[in-house]
Amino acid sequence: MSSPEYWTKPWPSSSADIPPPSExxxxxxxxxxxxxxxxxxLRATSExxxxxxxxxxxxxxxxxxxxxxxxxxPEGLRDLYRDMxxxxxxxxxxxxxxxxxxxxxxxxxxxxxAAQIGAGRAMRPADMAFPSYREHxxxxxxxxxxxxLLGIFRGTDHGTWDPLEKRFHPYTIVxxxxxxxxxxxxxxxxxxxKVGDGQQDDAEATIVFFGDGATSQGDVNEAFVWGAVYDAxxxxxxxxxxxxxxxxxxxxSRIPLYQRANGFGFPGIRVDxxxxxxTLAVTRWALEECRSGNGPILIEAFTYRMDAHTTSDDPxxxxxxxxLEAWKLKDPIERVRVHLVRSQFADAEFFAQxxxxxxxxxxxxxxxxxxxxxxxxxxxxxxxxxxxxxPLDRQRDEFLTYLSDFDHSGGAH
Amino acid sequence: xxxxxxxxxxxxPDANTSRPARPDAGGAAATAxxxxxxTQKITIAKALNLGLRAAMERDPKVLLLGEDIGxxxxxxxxxxxxxxxxxxxxxxxxxxxxxxxxxxxIGLAIRGYRPVCEIQFDGFIFPGFxxxxxxxxxxxxxxxxxxxxxxxxxVPFGGGIGAxxxxxxxxxSYFAHTAGLxxxxxxxxxxxxxxxxxxxxxxxxxxxxxPKRRYQEKAELDTSATPGPLHASRVLQxxxxxxxxxxxxxxxxxxxxxxxxxxxxxxxxxxxxxxxxPLDLAPVFESVRRTGRLIVVSEAPGESSIAAEIASxxxxxxxxxxxxxxxxxxxxxxxxxxxxxxxEFLPDLDRVLDAVERSLRW
Ligand SMILES: Cc1ncc(C[n+]2csc(CCOP(=O)(O)OP(=O)(O)O)c2C)c(N)n1
Numbered sequence: 001m002s003s004p005e006y007w008t009k010p011w012p013s014s015s016a017d018i019p020p021p022s023e024x025x026x027x028x029x030x031x032x033x034x035x036x037x038x039x040x041x042l043r044a045t046s047e048x049x050x051x052x053x054x055x056x057x058x059x060x061x062x063x064x065x066x067x068x069x070x071x072x073x074p075e076g077l078r079d080l081y082r083d084m085x086x087x088x089x090x091x092x093x094x095x096x097x098x099x100x101x102x103x104x105x106x107x108x109x110x111x112x113x114a115a116q117i118g119a120g121r122a123m124r125p126a127d128m129a130f131p132s133y134r135e136h137x138x139x140x141x142x143x144x145x146x147x148x149l150l151g152i153f154r155g156t157d158h159g160t161w162d163p164l165e166k167r168f169h170p171y172t173i174v175x176x177x178x179x180x181x182x183x184x185x186x187x188x189x190x191x192x193x194k195v196g197d198g199q200q201d202d203a204e205a206t207i208v209f210f211g212d213g214a215t216s217q218g219d220v221n222e223a224f225v226w227g228a229v230y231d232a233x234x235x236x237x238x239x240x241x242x243x244x245x246x247x248x249x250x251x252x253s254r255i256p257l258y259q260r261a262n263g264f265g266f267p268g269i270r271v272d273x274x275x276x277x278x279t280l281a282v283t284r285w286a287l288e289e290c291r292s293g294n295g296p297i298l299i300e301a302f303t304y305r306m307d308a309h310t311t312s313d314d315p316x317x318x319x320x321x322x323x324l325e326a327w328k329l330k331d332p333i334e335r336v337r338v339h340l341v342r343s344q345f346a347d348a349e350f351f352a353q354x355x356x357x358x359x360x361x362x363x364x365x366x367x368x369x370x371x372x373x374x375x376x377x378x379x380x381x382x383x384x385x386x387x388x389x390x391p392l393d394r395q396r397d398e399f400l401t402y403l404s405d406f407d408h409s410g411g412a413h
Numbered sequence: 414x415x416x417x418x419x420x421x422x423x424x425x426p427d428a429n430t431s432r433p434a435r436p437d438a439g440g441a442a443a444t445a446x447x448x449x450x451x452t453q454k455i456t457i458a459k460a461l462n463l464g465l466r467a468a469m470e471r472d473p474k475v476l477l478l479g480e481d482i483g484x485x486x487x488x489x490x491x492x493x494x495x496x497x498x499x500x501x502x503x504x505x506x507x508x509x510x511x512x513x514x515x516x517x518x519i520g521l522a523i524r525g526y527r528p529v530c531e532i533q534f535d536g537f538i539f540p541g542f543x544x545x546x547x548x549x550x551x552x553x554x555x556x557x558x559x560x561x562x563x564x565x566x567x568v569p570f571g572g573g574i575g576a577x578x579x580x581x582x583x584x585x586s587y588f589a590h591t592a593g594l595x596x597x598x599x600x601x602x603x604x605x606x607x608x609x610x611x612x613x614x615x616x617x618x619x620x621x622x623x624p625k626r627r628y629q630e631k632a633e634l635d636t637s638a639t640p641g642p643l644h645a646s647r648v649l650q651x652x653x654x655x656x657x658x659x660x661x662x663x664x665x666x667x668x669x670x671x672x673x674x675x676x677x678x679x680x681x682x683x684x685x686x687x688x689x690x691p692l693d694l695a696p697v698f699e700s701v702r703r704t705g706r707l708i709v710v711s712e713a714p715g716e717s718s719i720a721a722e723i724a725s726x727x728x729x730x731x732x733x734x735x736x737x738x739x740x741x742x743x744x745x746x747x748x749x750x751x752x753x754x755x756x757e758f759l760p761d762l763d764r765v766l767d768a769v770e771r772s773l774r775w
Contacts, residue, residue, distance in 0.1 A: 160557075164523075169523075170560075174548070177516065177544060180513060180520065181516055183516070183517050184518060184521045185521070189524065191502060191524075191526070192524070219513075223516070225510065226517050383553055384554050386558065387616055390691060
């Protein structure tokens with residue numbers, strides 16, 4: 001794919017005060033792009049370019065791809081649709097719960113359902129996933145009930161699922177850390193002999209999720225080096241949702257992200273992250289490559305964050321509403337719905353049933369959230385160490401004794 | 414404060430301990446029990462090497478990772494010969510990035526391995542600091558014990574080797590300050606041999622500090638002995654006039670100081686902390702209740718340090734027993750100085766003895 005012009009051409013000066021850059025001026029001294037130019041640039045890449053893998057157009061039309069076609073029965077399509085509708089509904093409910101003061105913060109998934117369900121459903125049970133903090137859709141695919149995510153955002157715990165049983169690591173807040181942890185885990189899979197010949201039943205791979213902003217972090221780049229040097233069976237899955245809080249893609253990179261893989265010596269591929277079929281096909285392929293010893297692989301899922309970065313964020317300060325409107329036309333769920341209807345793969349009863357199911361899920365989430373107990377104060381001290389720490393045990397005992405004095409203090413003051 | 418004695422003359426990097434010392438003063442004497450068995454006189458460096466080898470032989474999940482640790486055997490040769498015997502998959506020469514070493518070690522540990530990372534020099538642990546404090550320290554707590562990360566990070570630490578910048582630091586307090594990590598420092602070959610094996614066997618993440626300027630010090634090691642617990646401080650010398658507490662490279666310095674003080678008729682009790690987090694201060698409290706005096710010795714800058722923590726806890730626990738304020742003999746609260754000035758920066762025999770006299774005169 002060729003770079004959009006604004007990456008390579010000097011900017012026409014918008015103000016008479018700023019002299020135009022001389023012929024020999026390095027790009028760095030050229031004036032910064034205006035907001036309009038940035039938006040224009042984003043538009044120019046909003047189709048993702050000619051390398052973008054797509055199997056279902058925004059209009060719901062099924063297209064083919066020479067390398068990544070997918071044979072999927074109507075039932076499989078309906079399942080993917082259902083997954084996306086349910087995680088979107090859970091996401092919207094949690095967003096509302098935050099607005100009503102039931103959650104301290106929420107990290108919306110809206111717009112990224114296809115990227116996450118596509119990737120999540122491409123995994124086999126034995127594969128391991130390392131998420132960032134927005135991967136509610138992947139969690140869903142790993143069999144983690146959305147209620148299990150609530151503690152993180154309500155502040156009752158840091159996640160309650162068993163990461164090794166679910167094969168889904170805890171959410172990671174520090175940008176980029178998990179990409180190295182995942183790579184180390186994948187190195188272990190290789191050492192365990194779980195990689196090699198693609199036919200093996202017990203073959204495994206690892207997939208790690210991170211954002212476009214994260215690609216600037218040292219840890220992510222170090223993970224690329226390690227992945228390549230140790231041939232780790234790890235799929236680096238970057239959800240390029242165009243924004244890192246308020247910073248656009250052009251603040252992180254001068255080249256499309258998937259092209260970076262070249263520099264590290266492994267394949268990079270850009271998939272339409274709003275196309276669940278393409279994401280499923282590409283991720284399936286990538287995980288299979290890893291299981292058969294040909295990893296690592298970088299997937300850039302080209303998508304868009306439709307909501308705020310978190311419930312604390314105000315995207316109207318940094319992005320224009322017409323950008324959002326343009327992306328709404330590429331909605332990941334709508335296109336599957338249209339396809340299901342047009343192909344007569346689903347009837348009104350199916351859609352009504354999924355809607356009813358999502359209402360029930362939302363209701364269950366809400367009830368669970370409101371009734372969540374605050375853990376006892378012992379939790380502060382529990383499991384800090386695998387083998388304990390006598391000074392910490394003393395601190396806990398003293399604190400609990402101190403608290404117990406209040407229990408016996410009797411009546412109100 | 415009066416000059417108590419003329420200063421030891423500087424004689425190269427190890428001038429701090431240029432007074433002759435019996436190397437086993439704090440070494441073999443420290444080993445509890447032990448049968449007459451495979452006793453040998455070896456250096457701290459060799460003891461670590463043997464300890465790593467024993468751990469690797471015992472458990473095939475033990476892996477070593479670090480820069481130059483394979484063919485070269487590490488810049489201090491601690492891993493010498495291990496790659497030859499255990500192969501490149503178990504002794505990995507890694508790319509040059511500390512966050513990468515520690516971050517991938519965490520992933521390997523989640524997968525069931527026991528990675529032992531070597532950080533080349535103390536001053537280079539900081540690129541890996543984020544992974545240590547953000548992930549390594551917290552995963553067990555965050556997952557309510559479901560995920561164990563038995564990673565050991567070996568750090569050659571401290572000064573006295575005449576090195577350039579970033580090669581002589583004492584960053585242990587940063588890690589002792591972080592809950593979820595355990596921090597230990599060996600001070601003699603016997604401890605080096607056993608403690609590294611115990612650290613590797615532990616299910617907790619451990620920062621393992623090695624006194625690099627003492628790597629070549631020798632002591633008798635009996636590999637058939639039974640070691641005491643890892644997280645216990647140890648009384649190296651009993652005494653009644655004042656208590657001296659130290660760890661790592663200062664064990665040797667303080668051992669010398671105790672002997673010299675004895676020539677002057679002062680009977681000092683000497684305690685090697687060994688474990689910096691958790692701290693085992695019960696023997697220190699017990700000692701201070703008898704002696705009424707405490708001198709804490711550490712190379713690290715004193716402010717907000719392990720030495721400061723000990724001073725604080727001792728005044729809290731032993732307030733009525735103290736005959737003098739707790740004194741600290743530490744590095745200064747400055748960046749580590751150029752090599753030609755490090756003898757001034759590092760606590761030496763004279764500074765320890767000076768503090769002892771100040772305490773006794775109180
Ligand atoms: C090391 C670090 N620095 C800063 C932050 C604060 N922060 C949280 S999310 C975020 C933006 C991340 O953007 P991106 O990687 O594109 O992921 P996205 O949230 O868009 O999926 C920032 C700066 C952080 N969590 N970690």
